Amino acid sequence: MRRRQITDSRRRTVLKAGTAAVGAMAFPALLRANEKPKELIVRAWGGAWGEALKAGVADPFTAATGIEVRLDFTEDNEIKPKIWAAVDQGRVPPIHVNWDTSTNATISALRGVTVDLSDLSNLEGLLPLSQPVGLEGYPLVNTYAYVYVCAYRPEAFPDGPPESWKVMIDPKYKGRIALYDDGIGFNPIAVIAGGGTFEDIPDNMEPGYEFYRQLKANEPLLGEDADFTTWFQNGEIDVACTISVNARAAQQNGIDVRWTVPEEGCKVDTDGLWIPQGLPANEEYWAKEFINFALSREAQEKWCSMLGLPPVYPGIAPPEDLVGDPSYPTEPADFARLVSVPSPVLVENQPIWFAKFSEIFQG
Amino acid sequence: MDRLRLKWLLLDKLEALADRLWPDRWRGATGWLFIAPALLLVGLLLIGLGYMLEYSLHELDLSTYRLRDEYSLGNYAFLIEKPVYLRILLRTLLAAVLVTAITLVLAFPYAYVMVRTPSSVLRKFLLVALFLPFFIGQVVRAYGWLIILGKQGLINGVLVKLGFPTMDLIYNYGAVVFGLVQYMLPFAVLLIVPAITAIGEDIELAAESLGADWLKAFRYVVLPMARPGLVGAGIVVFTLTLTDFAMPEILGGGTTDFIASAIYDSFFQLSNAGLGAALSIVLVTIGSVLVALVFRVTGAGTLSIRDERS
Numbered sequence: 015m016r017r018r019q020i021t022d023s024r025r026r027t028v029l030k031a032g033t034a035a036v037g038a039m040a041f042p043a044l045l046r047a048n049e050k051p052k053e054l055i056v057r058a059w060g061g062a063w064g065e066a067l068k069a070g071v072a073d074p075f076t077a078a079t080g081i082e083v084r085l086d087f088t089e090d091n092e093i094k095p096k097i098w099a100a101v102d103q104g105r106v107p108p109i110h111v112n113w114d115t116s117t118n119a120t121i122s123a124l125r126g127v128t129v130d131l132s133d134l135s136n137l138e139g140l141l142p143l144s145q146p147v148g149l150e151g152y153p154l155v156n157t158y159a160y161v162y163v164c165a166y167r168p169e170a171f172p173d174g175p176p177e178s179w180k181v182m183i184d185p186k187y188k189g190r191i192a193l194y195d196d197g198i199g200f201n202p203i204a205v206i207a208g209g210g211t212f213e214d215i216p217d218n219m220e221p222g223y224e225f226y227r228q229l230k231a232n233e234p235l236l237g238e239d240a241d242f243t244t245w246f247q248n249g250e251i252d253v254a255c256t257i258s259v260n261a262r263a264a265q266q267n268g269i270d271v272r273w274t275v276p277e278e279g280c281k282v283d284t285d286g287l288w289i290p291q292g293l294p295a296n297e298e299y300w301a302k303e304f305i306n307f308a309l310s311r312e313a314q315e316k317w318c319s320m321l322g323l324p325p326v327y328p329g330i331a332p333p334e335d336l337v338g339d340p341s342y343p344t345e346p347a348d349f350a351r352l353v354s355v356p357s358p359v360l361v362e363n364q365p366i367w368f369a370k371f372s373e374i375f376q377g
Numbered sequence: 378m379d380r381l382r383l384k385w386l387l388l389d390k391l392e393a394l395a396d397r398l399w400p401d402r403w404r405g406a407t408g409w410l411f412i413a414p415a416l417l418l419v420g421l422l423l424i425g426l427g428y429m430l431e432y433s434l435h436e437l438d439l440s441t442y443r444l445r446d447e448y449s450l451g452n453y454a455f456l457i458e459k460p461v462y463l464r465i466l467l468r469t470l471l472a473a474v475l476v477t478a479i480t481l482v483l484a485f486p487y488a489y490v491m492v493r494t495p496s497s498v499l500r501k502f503l504l505v506a507l508f509l510p511f512f513i514g515q516v517v518r519a520y521g522w523l524i525i526l527g528k529q530g531l532i533n534g535v536l537v538k539l540g541f542p543t544m545d546l547i548y549n550y551g552a553v554v555f556g557l558v559q560y561m562l563p564f565a566v567l568l569i570v571p572a573i574t575a576i577g578e579d580i581e582l583a584a585e586s587l588g589a590d591w592l593k594a595f596r597y598v599v600l601p602m603a604r605p606g607l608v609g610a611g612i613v614v615f616t617l618t619l620t621d622f623a624m625p626e627i628l629g630g631g632t633t634d635f636i637a638s639a640i641y642d643s644f645f646q647l648s649n650a651g652l653g654a655a656l657s658i659v660l661v662t663i664g665s666v667l668v669a670l671v672f673r674v675t676g677a678g679t680l681s682i683r684d685e686r687s
Contacts, residue, residue, distance in 0.1 A: 089645070125441060125443060235548055236630065249529050362439055372461050372634075372642070376464060376465055
């Protein structure tokens with residue numbers, strides 16, 4: 015018995031010593047895993063978007079950690095295949111964090127190139143909006159919601175803001191209307207404006223296509239975020255479907271633009287952050303820390319206030335100029351006025367809708 | 378005498394070195410050595426095209442956003458089924474023809490005056506005006522046109538001041554063709570200039586001394602002799618226009634896409650590399666067939682390259 019006790023004791027001692035030795039040996043590796051990289055590269059959108067990320071997240075993160083954050087303004091659709099190719103070929107991806115639309119991020123998650131973010135401590139307590147839809151865990155995390163509003167030039171609407179999206183097919187505004195060049199933000203709205211219902215999406219998009227055909231006759235301009243600001247600034251357009259951030263940024267730059275949510279509603283969507291696979295362990299660690307920081311109250315408050323968008327951190331008051339604005343949904347009643355299509359539905363149908371959109375507008 | 382000896386010595390050494398690097402027994406392969414860079418270039422291009430062709434034979438799986446393993450002609454069938462692609466292709470081809478024709482018409486007199494003018498000041502001015510656009514990229518030039526031709530641009534500003542209504546000068550097909558002509562003009566002039574330089578001025582004088590007026594000399598002497606330059610410039614302008622992306626994107630307003638825009642959309646907007654590759658293969662095939670046809674009709678000799686007929 016005694017002998018056995020001695021044996022047990024010795025075994026425990028050996029195990030302790032072994033664990034300590036392994037721990038000591040692993041210590042440098044653990045240290046290396048948290049070793050700070052010189053910089054983190056975060057893909058971002060430019061203009062007001064990039065400025066908000068820099069001031070709200072990147073700069074405070076650098077102040078807290080000493081790690082420089084470089085914003086890479088490569089177009090979101092262009093960085094996607096670069097990351098995919100890097101991951102497939104076992105190369106280090108070109109960026110650490112991708113600030114992306116939730117739809118695009120979901121596509122990358124489906125492709126299996128994203129790092130799981132379930133272990134981020136700041137996920138706890140966030141609004142359900144932060145959770146990706148139709149995916150296991152957190153291959154991405156949504157950071158705020160945004161609305162594709164009806165932006166207009168008040169001078170062209172002396173009787174008040176447009177009440178319906180049908181203004182887009184009013185011959186009075188022929189050649190002076192604009193949409194995104196892939197129909198993003200407008201596809202479900204076109205269905206409702208064309209006489210369909212939300213329930214028609216995605217199985218019966220024909221009312222939307224018919225609305226597009228009428229809209230095509232009204233000679234719209236098709237472009238990207240930056241184009242809308244330029245077009246409003248140069249007096250090229252009177253009305254556009256664009257993200258409220260662009261309209262607000264134009265307004266803050268002295269361009270006479272206002273926005274509204276017409277009776278058919280506006281499409282609400284989310285953006286998110288994700289990390290590509292294949293980064294060195296320490297860089298992945300700090301990329302996660304960056305996202306974790308972006309989800310903190312401090313970062314969410316400043317970042318989203320600058321963007322003028324409702325954050326996923328609960329209880330943050332809207333900026334003064336957006337209190338009561340329908341493009342800044344906070345209550346369930348606000349969301350009820352908006353049209354939200356789940357990411358999996360968008361991912362599955364976007365190529366079909368885009369093909370039809372091109373067919374109509376390039377015809 | 379010493380210098381001559383030194384020269385011979387140097388030449389002997391160089392010859393010995395050349396013999397060591399490329400022995401006499403390899404002389405038969407010397408021709409291949411000269412075309413090795415071209416073979417390397419074409420080889421790499423063919424490898425790339427091979428990959429494109431391979432990608433084009435796989436359809437996208439929307440559940441994983443990866444190309445399926447199975448081979449299929451689905452992407453090509455999709456292109457045929459969707460009339461929009463044919464429309465975009467025809468729009469691109471029409472623009473390529475229009476831009477080539479307009480550019481050659483404008484470039485020829487420019488090149489002719491530049492070569493024939495007795496005024497060195499005018500020649501220098503034309504040369505500077507020719508090379509200046511090369512320092513400004515295509516995108517910057519396109520944005521320049523937006524500023525000049527926009528609703529609040531220079532032209533419309535003048536129109537308004539004169540009491541006329543503003544005109545839609547951008548975001549349409551005409552604006553794209555106009556921007557492309559302006560972009561292609563220097564390329565065409567540069568390719569036509571050597572052809573005109575090669576026509577001795579005395580040949581034109583001889584024609585005129587034999588009774589031909591300037592127009593006849595131009596029609597029956599200058600133009601046929603400048604054909605190599607015109608064909609070369611035409612091919613370059615046509616193929617560059619056929620594959621252009623920036624001008625239609627910037628000046629087209631989103632509704633006058635060219636085939637390059639459709640390829641971009643397939644690769645980047647739709648993440649469908651298979652469809653993008655299929656469109657690329659179609660574009661390369663059409664471009665190559667048309668250029669081959671031009672050579673077939675005009676003969677390689679038209680580019681001052683000796684062939685059996687010459």
